[in-house]
Amino acid sequence: MxxxxxxxxxxxxxxxxxxxxxxxxxxxxxxxxxxxxxxxxxxxxxxxxxxxxxxxxxxxxxxxxxxxxxxxxxxxxxxxxxxxxxxxxxSEMEFASQFSEATVIGITGSNGKTTTTMLTHHLLKNGRLNVGLAGNIGDSYAKMVAEKDFDLYALEISSFQLDGIQQFKPHIAILTNITPDHLDRYDNQFEKYVASKFRITMNQTENDFFIYDADDPVIAEGLKKFPIQSKLVPFSIKQKLETGAWIEDNKIIIEIEHKTLEMSTDILALEGQHNLKNTMAASLAALLVNVRKETIRQSIQTFQGVPHRLEKVLKINHVEYINDSKATNVNATYYALDGIKKPIVWIVGGVDKGNDYSELMPLVREKVKAIICLGMDNTRIKDAFGNVIELMVETYSMQEAVKVAYKIAERGDSVLLSPSCASFDLFENYEDRGNQFKEEIKRL
CATH class of the missing domain: 3.40.50.720 (NAD(P)-binding Rossmann-like Domain)
Known part of the structure; x- marks a missing residue:
């Protein structure tokens, strides 16, 4: 045995x-x-x-x-x-995949992977396919294979899970983007983290598909460096492509494997350019497993998004409170700050994974009126933004952070929890952090 x-x-x-x-x-x-x-x-x-x-x-x-x-x-x-x-x-992915004949859509990336995985699952489920949602999100993939093996899986896969694969092969691999994250686990070497993400393609053959962001310079470099056998399926919001997905006249155009789908960008339930990309990636995957075009169009209009990702909580005294607790790295916070059009009171901090905050500087100068640090050690944040932001307050509990935000915020502002960091210093996980934020707002 x-x-x-x-x-x-x-x-x-x-x-x-x-x-x-x-x-x-x-x-x-x-x-x-x-x-x-x-x-x-x-x-x-x-x-x-x-x-x-x-x-x-x-x-x-x-x-x-x-x-x-x-x-x-x-x-x-x-x-x-x-x-x-x-x-x-x-890893669990490697172990479980040996015991399942299911078609796997594997989704990885520094940001957007949860939204893309959930949206892919939503599209396939509405397309009447027998599909499971697992991996780095929700239930364990292995447990699903043991108890109720599905025909297809939408799997969210982290770089750590990819580090432990040998034979694991998704039929459709999606790489949403690559930005510095978890560098503490990769000897602070970005190229090791990049190599880890590209492992999702390593066992694919010419009968498989690799969907990726053609606008991402790190992925473009990786395509030159790593030998990929699968069919390349790019998506872009900046350029017109021969195949894949792109934007033309406010429409998403998708052409893949002799199928064409067009839909207006106005129908998306999710806001923001990054969600345009997540939608393209998920729609490409859905078309490849033969979900009907009309089903894709309708499903995209009904998708509600992911909890703790730019989740609008409440409006109090004309101040909007937004829960983006799932933003555990700088790039995720960039999307949040970029997408909000009002002056921002920004709650940030936690366990810093070697963050470089400089890419946030233009947005912080332009939009952020006050910073509330929420973490055991806020030195890096104070060093990064101390000279730019006049009002900066250190807090050590969610209750304190929300009370301070309530005092500072004025009519027409947004209070944004977008920590850029892991949550383990003060919270169990990002869900716990986001739930505490929502609870404290309801108590105001």
């Missing part, structure tokens, strides 16, 4: 454990931290052995294969030792 050791007892780990058990592996789950009660219950239910608060080397090193949760860096001594011993360390 093959031995599977799962490192990390969260959504990804527990899903992999369930699938491993179903496929006849002897499974052991090991988490250095505390496993949440809800996951312990699931492991007990499936009679899967687990440990919490430590890694027992003797048990872990007996593995035939190890699935490492995406939150665990490669540089952890235990992971290095496993690799030295020649024990394969793979």
């Amino acid at each position: 093959k031995r599977l050791v799962v490192l990390g007892g969260g959504e990804s780990g527990v899903g992999t454990a369930i699938l491993g058990k179903k496929e006849g592996y002897q499974v052991f789950v090991s988490d250095k931290g505390e496993i949440q009660p809800k996951y312990k219950e699931v492991l007990e239910h499936f009679e899967i052995e687990w440990e919490s608060g430590k890694h027992s080397g003797d048990r872990v090193f007996q593995a035939d294969v190890v699935m490492k949760s995406p939150g665990i860096p490669d540089r952890v001594p235990l992971v290095k030792q496993l690799k030295e011993k020649g024990i394969p360390v793979i």
Whole structure:
């Protein structure tokens, strides 16, 4: 009986454990931290052995294969030792895909991947296809394969999950964009992060498709550098293309595999240029799996977007409060600041992943009237914007941040939570941060 050791007892780990058990592996789950009660219950239910608060080397090193949760860096001594011993360390994507015949649409990128994944799922589901939504969003892919294998999957895939693939191959790969993010996990070398993103194409053949942003200079460089076998499907909002998706006379034009689709940009439910791109990417994928044109048009008009991504919460005293807690890097915040036309009171901060704030400077000078820092250590933000913004306040809880924003904001302003940083210093995750923001606004 093959031995599977799962490192990390969260959504990804527990899903992999369930699938491993179903496929006849002897499974052991090991988490250095505390496993949440809800996951312990699931492991007990499936009679899967687990440990919490430590890694027992003797048990872990007996593995035939190890699935490492995406939150665990490669540089952890235990992971290095496993690799030295020649024990394969793979990701959930790699493990689960071995046991499913489904067509996979894999979506990665520094920003826009959640919106694009959810929109792709929305289009396919409305097209009456039997499609699952999983990966870095919502449910574990492995658990879905174990319990209810779908015909197709829209999978949101992080660079960490791509680092642990060997044979995994999406039929349609989407790369939304590449901007510096998570550089702390890539030895602060941007090129390592770029290489990680391009791994989504590494096993594709000429029968597969690679949908990408033709306006992104980093992707353009990557196309020259990495050998890609699949059919290239670009999208652009700046140039007319021969094939793929582009804009002409306020219309999105899509031409792919002898199919043509035109739709007015006015019908999009989501605002902003980045959402034009997300819409193009998802529509291309939907056409490639034969969703009807009319279904695509209608579905794009009904898509509500992603929670915690430029989510309009409330208007109080003619001040709009916007929750963009999902903006965990500088580029995501750039879209937020760029899209808001009113003066902004900006709540920013958290765990800085090696951010370079300089690209935000023109927007901050033009639009931001006050900055509220929300983090344990706000030095980088103060250094970046201290000379530009007269009013800067440090806060250490969401309640405090929202109260300060309420005092500062005047009629016609927007209060924007767009942290540019990870949330782990003060919150469980970006959802917790966004939910606390919404709760505090309701209390005002």
